[in-house]
Amino acid sequence: MPGTNLTRDEAATRAALLDVTSYSIDLDLTTGDKTFGSTTTLRFTCTEPGASTFADLVDATVHEITLNGRRLDPATAYADSRIALDGLEADNTLVVRADCTYSNSGEGLHRFVDPADDRVYLYSQFEVPDARRVFTTFEQPDLKSRFTFTVTAPDHWVVVSNAPTPEPESLGGGRAVWRFPETKPMSTYITAVVAGEYHAEFDTYVGKYGEIPLGHYCRQSLKEHLDTDVLVELTKQSFQFFEEQFDYPYPFGKYDQLYVPEYNMGAMENAGCVTLRDEYLPRSRQPRSFFEFRASVITHEMAHMWFGDLVTMKWWDDLWLNESFAEWACYWCEAEATEYTDAWTGFANARKQTGYRADQLPSTHPIAADNVDLHAVEVNFDMITYAKGASVLKQLVAWVGLEPFLAGLRDYFKDHEYGNSEFKDLLAALERSSGRELESWAQEWLQTAGVNTLKPAFELDETGAYSSFRVVQSAHPDWPTLRRHRLGIGLYDAGEDGALVRREYLEVDVEGESTKVEKLIGTKQPDLLLLNDEDQAYAKIRLDERSLRTAIEGLSRLDDSLARALVWGAAWDMTRDAEMPTTDFMRLVLANIGQETDAWGVTRIPASTGMAVRFYSAPEHREALRAEWEQGLRTLLLEAAPGSDHQLTFARSYAAAAHSEQAVAELKGLLDGSFTVEGLAVDQDLRWGLLEALAGLGEIGEAEIDAELERDNTISGKEKAAAARVAQPTAEAKAAGWAAILDPATPNETSREMVMSIFRFGQEELAREYVEKFLEAAETCLDTLGFHKGSVVLELGFPRAACSPEVVARLDEWLATSTAPKAAKRYVSEARADLARALAAQACDAG
Template identity: 70%
Template sequence: MPGTNLTRDEATTRAALVDVTSSVIDLDLSEATTDGVETFGSTTTLTFTCRQPGSATFADLVDATVHEITLNGAPLDPATAYADSRIALPDLQAENVLVVKADCRYSNSGEGLHHFVDPADGRVYLYSQFEVPDARRVYTTFEQPDLKAPFTFNVTAPAHWKVVSNATTPEPVPTGATNGRGEEVAVWNFPATKPMSTYITAVVAGEYYEVQDVYEGAHGTIPLGHYCRQSLKDYLERDRAEIVTLTKQGFAFFEDAFGYPYPFGKYDQLYVPEYNMGAMENAGAVTLRDEYLPRSRQPRSFYEFRASVILHEMAHMWFGDLVTMKWWDDLWLNESFAEWACYHAEALATSYDDAWTGFTNARKQTGYRADSLPSTHPIAADNVDLHAVEVNFDMITYAKGAAVLKQLVAWVGLDPFLAGLKQYFHDHAFGNTEFADLLTALEKASGRELSGWAQEWLQTAGTNTLSPAFELAEDGSYASFAINQAAPAEHPTLRRHRVGIGFYNSEPSGSGEGRLVRTDYVEVDVEGARTELPELVGKAQPELLLINDQDLAFAKIRLDERSRETARARLSDLDDSLARALVWSAAWDMTRDAELSATDFVELVLGNIGQETDAWGVSRIPVYAAQAVNLYSDPARRPELAARWEQGLRALLAAADPGTDHQLTFARTYAAAATSEAAVAELEGLLDGSLAFEGLAVDQDLRWTLLTALARVGRADDARIDEELAGDNTISGQEKSAAARAAQPTAEAKERAWTQALLDPSVPNETQRSVVLAFWQPGQEELLTPYVERYLGEVAGTWERLGSHKASVALEFIFPRLLATPATLDAVDAWLEAHADAVNPGALRYVREGRADVARALAAQARDAHRPGAS
């Protein structure tokens, strides 16, 4: 629908014309418990002014049945006024009142107002998700971030429900009526909110379990609500103390760091089902994936990530909610800052004080990958319309943005940086800004000219590579030393970097070599293609030289030959976890860039991951190694490397201390790698209890991991999956069973999964996602080969058939990367040449990204085939 694609120019024109005084939203959710319900009543009263009386504009409303439209007391015919998701508003007055009565649709895609029935107990749960442009699926809006207004929600629902919105929850008032199931109905009349943008409004309603706590801060009392499905309440109670602690630590830290008290009165955190994102920063009513209340044991990295999500959304109360970008070009003003702030707070205010190490091992890698794709874009993207926003909502905005801000903090100093932020929040509270507003505040506070820095880092794309270049004197000291900087040909910008350089050498001990410890450190500014560093001349060459020590810069780094050999032999001896993370990162970057063979990377992992201490390193690095085995290795010798990987994981599992994250991670990874008869038999033994490892609990989620691995090798049919599902009648069980079926190596299973993933829009979003992620399995290449052409044949219609979110999931993750062959590359290239001009830009992006991944894999395979010692 063209009308759903609001352009930046249209938004600018509308904002110049109107100001919104208030929005009153009446929602009738009383029939949501009735079987087969598809719609709900939505009445919007929108009060606004117009600077040019007599002119015209439009309001937004998507996929609705409109019954009445009244503008300034005069009726408008819905048949003519409402078309293409827009309501035409002619002949405006200086002051206007628009009333729209409509029926809107519940969704099963996580967009708009999502409707969910819990299979565990039949209870109904609703929640809204409005970012980027989906408030218009629930009520009539001016759907753009710079038309802020107070919102008043009046929600009619079953009287026994909980109903939560942005304002403090009122006592429900009985209506005296009942719904179609005979349930009493009440209305919740919420007070008006502070001025806010449409995309951060929220309504969450259903039979939620509720608990309350309080934060007593320097600026007053903040009520803290926590909500989840009734079937998850035991898990919420189990984790409540930690969640409350993190929430209180976050408020204390941010109110001080940002110099502005929390602006939205109360703070609810609502764990909701079938959620598309990690969480959403609705003002005062944050929604989060309810997988963050895990039912089975998880490694520390899971809880570290949950902490970062909680703090990220809290940071948004200032970055995004209090001060909001005028248009989505400055989305990074929300996301990059909240991402940096959450890790900054995590490291300084919580028990996860090594958060930046985890950031380097995991999150930052997503930024490096995104920046290497043909879809890369500047952090401050040119979002000309809503379609551009949807495809640029990615890890450039989040991970690269946060890493670049970390470098900016190093560039200007933390105290001046925070001083600029404090002024920014006070100057623009409850308003909208552009990048220039923030830049002015930071320049004033720091005394640094930052427009050049912004041009280099925020308005260009691509990742630089930093490499050491030196000559040695006879005594082994540096006779000369420089850092060379390179850039990809497509994005040739050379930037200024603040980098640390660490010297690591063996620590003497009583018996042979000790730990590798930092013996020297210098911090320098790098600029241009070559930066001479005379301060390093005369220093002895260390056993390991680490450029970008402390991880201040967003740049790939390379190790010199001696450092590479030291890392290969002794990475686990390196005593600093962040330094290890940088070496892991360099090794993985070199593998992806076909500079280090996949085989060598796998051996590096097998030789050192058992001693890794960083939680994210333990859980994420084996994922990279599995990718090296299945995608980047020489196809002719892949079975040999896969066997080495399987056996190495088995040895790591046996050697892991009982009950540790290492043990759990190696068990999961071993299951995913198992192909030999011996390994498959052990998976059966773990599942039936005939094989056990001390400290390893084979709980429900691990059972599904094992069963899915057995399904992948043809040892678990539908009947066996049904049997497991019968004992786990939950939405998680349904999603995991769908994944297990999709993993099966039969034509029938793949056909069913393909339909669920790409052809059937009725499949719920998280079930579809589970199927998509399980579809491509190593060892099934012959069975899956026809799906290269089938994928290409479905691209054109998927966006319209499934909607933007489910289409994005399908087209990105079911792309045939696993079949990284010249034939696949040729087929994709031929399709792009024939169809690139006629396909939705979002869909086209995922094809181009997949094509780039295949080309990268082919280069890595060639490197692995020609590694030293390969026959």
């Protein structure tokens, strides 16, 4: 039985048969707190009268089905999440009246009651295939239509959808109805309904094509944190940039951004009705990297209005193109149009690293994945789709040139507006605009997996100049493709003041196993040679011996932040690949991170280092390394400028690393005020971080967690309290936490917080007890929890602290014999790869 799955072939057959004229959707949100009324009137044509097809509807109680005036029995017509439709006519009208179910997983229509004030908030989340949890659909991206929503809700609520919000009509008894105008043509997955007691603020963008009404919404309990001026400025900057660059007016009339609770994604590009995590409205001080990331999310979703919403992929094979393009475009917009002019440095230090990691897992796949069905889509919605895809598009822009790239995009938007396309359509537009053949480029970059490694190979003459120079390219034997790279090479020297300054830069095209660089012959060897300078290529790079020594001695003396990001990345790759001891990497970080200027470098690198100290260090000297790391962070904290991002990051990192008597006492002192650091505000979020760290050490218990929750009776407080409870090093805390994680009734974000906290380094014995329990859960949790919540458990919840050759062997055995779903096996294989990598790194660190 297909269940909630849908194959690409089924979708193609249905798309060839049908053309969807319109949806009229009536939702009644006043019928209770478990279900809501949903009546869909769906009008469509059929190219083969007499044929059969099906409509989609999930987790509903169906009361009535009428097809062309003919009543169908729900008991027989509705089964396995599908409504069978037989005897179609040339023109058809389907009416389905049902009760649908609210979710607590962020899929479909999510219902949330704010513990701060008991107000109710609803929002929809439909990507990839979840509109069918709210109304009857033909759930595939290439059956676009126009939508008319009519929503009945309590009369004091706010209701927002894709079309402009109408004035509500009173129905009496505290109820009202909102009759939204018809939308532009769009796919089901970008429709949206948001309703509840939201706070709203409004503005208007006036641009080259006219006025666009802007709305910003959040929960009432967060309105003091809605920094509307900042958000509006960023929104207007992005609109001006994209309308100019794309040479196409914003297509959907108005633009609302709604910050919603318990969101299971970062944000969603619903046409004209963007939903975002309300954690992006921080209640405590956050570093610049937080706001830089928020800006990238806002610009990412806006880019989707053109790429994804106006022009939509025909099937999810081209999902990568939607997300990769929006990811590339958001950093491009940030760097060119906002205050975050060094956005590409942050991309290199943070986002791109997630792509490199994903591409070295056994589950790696081509960017253009073969998504044969919805199950494949859900599994392949990953950092290869986002981070690697954006990196490769950046390489494509370097390959063809920005102006030809934009010229092709502009034609593409005009040629396919409000329609569906495939990647070949974009490729053809880019070939016309650039005059370059791109099919072979697409083949090697989009249809193959894995990341290449680039190394310098050279000889020096008696004067210290290069007498030969090559760039050597290699690939993992499982993914052996050698690719063409447009590559910058930078030569950096130490000046009289000690600063490392670039004296020469050249660009070359690297191809095959070895590429000669004749332009460097006779050039004096620099103190630091940097392959992929300017970060145009997607590849791991290696530093030669002299360059690595220069970096270790004084990376902070390198005056360019993007160049530093590339060196940081190279050193981290070498550590992960067991080519550089963890001890050396940790000391590189301690010596240089205090002078780092990139916001993402400041926050991300200490987090990675802390993991490496606990996971990649040799067990025989791990305690000594932990002590050195803890004390190094303490020094960095006390020496950081008061109130700086460095200070905040080092405080968080120190809390995570704390284990000595002195550190424990200071963490407790920060909580009770007996230990202070000038300029450090111990606000609510930092308090929870300190409490979770102390709970993980067994230094506080339930009483202290309960007391903090009384101070912070918010959904964030409840989630952080749950994380602190499961952090405790007791069998009872782990058992209760694991049961809650596997309970479908646990809200998605509470479950996520617990998953990320429960199995901790330093609690190895407790973690070992859960290897078998995790494998048992892997057999069923995707079904019992739903794909999203189940995948969070499987991806983040493996007890990696139980790292040993014996556990690797057990995972190999399980992978060979288990009948678990393919997606579950994928996550277990990734955990197994993480353990194998850690064991190799530990051996390297042992010397």
